[in-house]
Amino acid sequence: MDNESNIEIGKRLFNARKSKDLTRAELGKLLGLHETTVKRYEDGEIKSLSIEKLKEFAEALDVKPTYLIGWDSVENDKNKILTNEESTLLHKYRKLDGKGKHTVNTVLDMEYSRCNNVLLAAHEKEDVNKKSPTYEEDYKHDLDIMMDDNEWK
Incomplete structure (x- = not known):
């Protein structure tokens, strides 16, 4: 070489x-x-x-x-190329703790729903661990967001 x-x-x-x-x-x-x-x-x-x-x-x-060796421009995903901004966001996301990731996921779900006219109830998410020590607090947080009319304008 x-x-x-x-x-x-x-x-x-x-x-x-x-x-x-x-x-x-x-x-x-x-x-x-x-x-x-x-x-x-x-x-x-x-x-x-x-x-x-x-x-x-x-x-x-x-x-x-x-x-x-430079034959592919992507680190992991075979079919997707990340922009520099996406790569930076992914790097930051990986440094978050569980609570931080939950918050980002909740906001991302809300924004996705808003932009795509989808209603996704927080309590209907499939990946929620109901035995998590922060479940009750997270659930209340999700409900507070969903009940806040200012979030949906």
Whole structure:
């Protein structure tokens, strides 16, 4: 591989690692590499990347090997290309705790319903864990939003 290819693969390794919120040390541990070796791969300094090592990186980072070598422009989904804005939103969403994700999901459902003229009752959602310690509070929060006429204007 030429130096430009090594640098491009390194950038993709770096971006995929950051998307997974892994440190170099954590990724290195998954691969049996020292963090400085991971850095050298990310910086494009290692000139020879075996197919086997490429597969290991892809598996650890939950991406396709073809993404890492630049044949695909998408990290995960085979049929969708994320814009930079969508990628940033996804990165932020993954850093939220359960309560934050619930709030985002509730608002997203409401906005989707508003924009697509769909009425989705919060208590009818299929993925609600009724045994969750925050269920009662979340349920009341959803009802408050649904009963607030200002939310539906």
